[in-house]
Amino acid sequence: FAPWNDPNAKPYIRFENVTKRFGDFTAVNDLSLSIFEREFFALLGASGCGKSTLLRMLAGFEEPTSGRILLDGQDLRGIPPYRRPVNMMFQSYALFPHMSVEKNIAFGLKQEGMPKADIEKRVAEMLKLVKLEPFAKRKPHQLSGGQRQRVALARSVAKRPKVLLLDEPLGALDKKLREETQFELMDLQQNLGLTFLVVTHDQEEAMTMADRIAILDKGEVMQVATPTEVYEAPTSRFVANFVGNVNMFEGKVAASDATTARITGASGAQIVIDNAGEAAAGADVAFAIRPEKIKVSSKRPAEAVNALEGEVYDIAYLGDMTVYHVKLDDGQVVRASMLNAARIMDDPLTWNDRAWISFRPDAGIVLAR
Numbered sequence: 001f002a003p004w005n006d007p008n009a010k011p012y013i014r015f016e017n018v019t020k021r022f023g024d025f026t027a028v029n030d031l032s033l034s035i036f037e038r039e040f041f042a043l044l045g046a047s048g049c050g051k052s053t054l055l056r057m058l059a060g061f062e063e064p065t066s067g068r069i070l071l072d073g074q075d076l077r078g079i080p081p082y083r084r085p086v087n088m089m090f091q092s093y094a095l096f097p098h099m100s101v102e103k104n105i106a107f108g109l110k111q112e113g114m115p116k117a118d119i120e121k122r123v124a125e126m127l128k129l130v131k132l133e134p135f136a137k138r139k140p141h142q143l144s145g146g147q148r149q150r151v152a153l154a155r156s157v158a159k160r161p162k163v164l165l166l167d168e169p170l171g172a173l174d175k176k177l178r179e180e181t182q183f184e185l186m187d188l189q190q191n192l193g194l195t196f197l198v199v200t201h202d203q204e205e206a207m208t209m210a211d212r213i214a215i216l217d218k219g220e221v222m223q224v225a226t227p228t229e230v231y232e233a234p235t236s237r238f239v240a241n242f243v244g245n246v247n248m249f250e251g252k253v254a255a256s257d258a259t260t261a262r263i264t265g266a267s268g269a270q271i272v273i274d275n276a277g278e279a280a281a282g283a284d285v286a287f288a289i290r291p292e293k294i295k296v297s298s299k300r301p302a303e304a305v306n307a308l309e310g311e312v313y314d315i316a317y318l319g320d321m322t323v324y325h326v327k328l329d330d331g332q333v334v335r336a337s338m339l340n341a342a343r344i345m346d347d348p349l350t351w352n353d354r355a356w357i358s359f360r361p362d363a364g365i366v367l368a369r
């Protein structure tokens with residue numbers, strides 16, 4: 001499933017040069033974005049970057065100041081929320097406290113004037129889908145947070161919208177339940193064949209669930225890509241820093257040809273990398289490398305091209321992996337992580353030990369400064 005790679009595929013939702021101003025504040029700035037049918041798409045960004053405003057404009061609660069939003073080729077301007085084939089699930093869930101689970105799910109269908117027998121059938125279907133059959137008669141306060149979340153979800157999809165908008169859908173759940181529910185949401189989306197547009201500030205959540213992620217900053221799109229691309233090939237320092245942990249070696253390109261390049265840091269230390277991309281000799285760049293691509297050892301690794309010496313500054317044992325902070329002799333602190341399954345147990349590094357970090361020339365990427 002990768003319609004975004006197909007030049008003939010038509011986007012299902014299209015934001016075209018959309019700007020939204022509140023007074024003289026620009027919440028969304030000339031933003032363009034395409035989302036495909038049946039895609040699980042995540043809008044990821046820090047608080048205030050304009051994620052919710054985008055959802056609200058698609059749902060019809062706000063109109064863009066300029067630009068267009070198209071759904072299946074149709075310009076949505078002027079179409080009221082209830083006439084858009086879009087439904088929104090809010091973080092607060094907004095369940096009716098005095099209504100049972102089944103009544104909550106049935107509410108929108110009733111309003112639409114669906115015949116009673118059809119409503120009953122649809123509600124039963126929805127209860128089964130979210131595995132809440134035994135809880136049909138309960139009121140929201142008699143449910144756990146996770147169950148309430150599933151009622152809200154069932155209610156949002158009961159009307160069979162084409163697009164479901166989810167604003168921080170799992171924000172109220174604890175970590176464990178959130179992780180479980182992420183997989184349930186993915187199953188649900190697949191089974192129903194809907195297009196999901198989810199807003200989150202939690203990068204792990206976006207990485208887990210989404211086919212593609214748009215990373216937003218100050219009302220602008222910084223990058224749109226699959227989770228793998230966003231992590232392995234960020235196109236800017238902002239994205240590299242925003243998604244996951246990263247080490248940045250700041251320096252100048254010392255020499256560069258088609259196959260290798262050298263970068264000299266402020267301290268004079270040189271690293272060799274596979275290529276500097278667009279950056280020519282003399283350019284100021286940063287070499288971005290993820291912690292798990294860096295090895296730590298007590299001895300200078302014989303085979304490594306890039307080996308830098310320092311001191312173990314901090315160690316954090318996280319169960320599945322161990323994170324080392326190594327302070328290099330030029331003062332830079334480097335984060336390196338190793339899976340505990342792969343850790344060399346006869347090299348038990350500890351605080352204040354001398355240590356070498358090393359990495360391969362193809363382990364990171366060069367970003368402009």
Ligand code: ATP
Pocket residue numbers: 022025026027045046047048049050051052053054201
């Ligand atoms: P969060 O994760 O905190 O919900 P967000 O990325 O969803 O943040 P938005 O809710 O889209 O952010 O808001 C973007 C910016 O627009 C914020 O600075 C917010 O204060 C501002 N904003 C949103 N709605 C309005 C409004 N009705 N009037 C004035 N400013 C608004």
